[in-house]
């Protein structure tokens with residue numbers, strides 16, 4: 076967790092002069108966009124992706140698939156020309172699968188979805204695919220995917236043993252079969268193996284052997300999206316053995332999918348309503364979703380707000396009071412920075428649990444949140460698996476972000492009600508929400 080000297084630009088976090096009252100159109104989900112790109116690339120016919128997220132992580136995914144020979148055409152569709160209905164107007168990507176090619180080079184940046192979901196795809200290519208990325212990507216766990224792919228028949232050179240950079244020597248096909256993995260450090264190991272498994276000769280049986288498994292909603296998202304393109308998937312929730320997922324080998328359909336707004340990226344805007352006692356509406360909030368951000372309705376209600384799903388979207392209102400919370404965030408780890416920011420402003424202490432694996436996210440998020448909130452006058456301590464947050468009056472100062480988009484948005488939440496907060500490298504939000512400063516200013520009527 077080091078401050079990046081190349082990114083010392085400071086963004087004065089806008090202060091809210093009163094209760095916010097805004098409607099915020101949140102761009103598409105990173106997790107849905109990147110899964111949809113992988114599944115469309117593996118399909119046996121072209122497909123469409125409408126309202127995709129266009130951000131660093133998704134452009135890296137698209138670039139990597141293109142490098143392996145997949146066609147991705149970016150178009151803007153008008154409401155009168157789309158088959159999927161009027162809601163599908165706007166940006167649309169047409170994905171044209173082809174035989175996956177190597178040699179190719181993939182830049183994963185610091186995208187967990189790219190570094191974990193693509194090595195199994197590369198194993199199906201007909202030549203070597205070299206993976207490299209940001210320095211932090213070398214530190215993020217990848218061994219679960221590498222070891223599993225070897226068991227399933229792939230040849231991989233991982234110079235650094237279990238992490239990036241590495242080369243997958245694709246041979247045009249992969250046996251597949253049964254594999255045991257410990258996915259306690261990232262659910263993305265499981266998702267990665269399941270997503271490509273319909274194209275493995277024998278499909279896959281993934282048996283998770285670790286003591287914990289984070290981010291179950293993201294695994295459900297993988298399973299739902301696989302089924303939506305015609306894959307047969309057996310899961311613990313559909314009557315199978317606990318901790319075992321099976322995907323049958325078979326062709327995938329090309330579909331026409333509208334990407335839901337990214338509900339985890341809706342978090343700072345909902346938090347703005349909560350901490351200023353205002354109202355924020357997020358249009359197109361899905362009535363049913365696997366996105367972990369949907370848990371915000373419950374978490375932020377417990378912390379003092381109230382919400383309702385109406386024809387306009389999710390209408391979230393703060394009461395003026397902000398309460399502490401004792402919550403296990405293991406299933407929804409990516410919400411932790413935003414929950415911690417609100418908790419630092421609450422009227423009672425909070426305990427956030429179940430998120431030890433966040434130490435290996437974009438940065439060590441537990442250390443970063445502790446340091447940055449405490450430097451503004453807060454009282455946060457790390458526990459073995461989370462944070463204790465005792466609210467204290469905060470003051471202005473620089474909030475460092477460690478190349479972590481969710482640190483930047485967490486700092487912005489605090490800056491709404493604490494004068495003089497400056498966010499270092501707010502541009503890091505481009506990982507999943509490139510227009511964050513503009514959306515934030517728009518919410519505030521600036």
Ligand SMILES: O=C(O)C1=C[C@@H](OP(=O)(O)O)[C@@H](O)[C@H](O)C1
Nearest residue numbers: 106261262263289290293408409
């Ligand atoms: O599969 C996905 O799209 C994700 C899974 C989660 O990863 P971990 O299980 O590694 O926390 C989450 O934190 C990440 O933002 C996105």
Ligand SMILES: C=C(OP(=O)(O)O)C(=O)O
Nearest residue numbers: 185186187188409436437
């Ligand atoms: C952990 C995150 O991302 P990644 O997909 O890189 O794991 C995140 O977005 O909070």
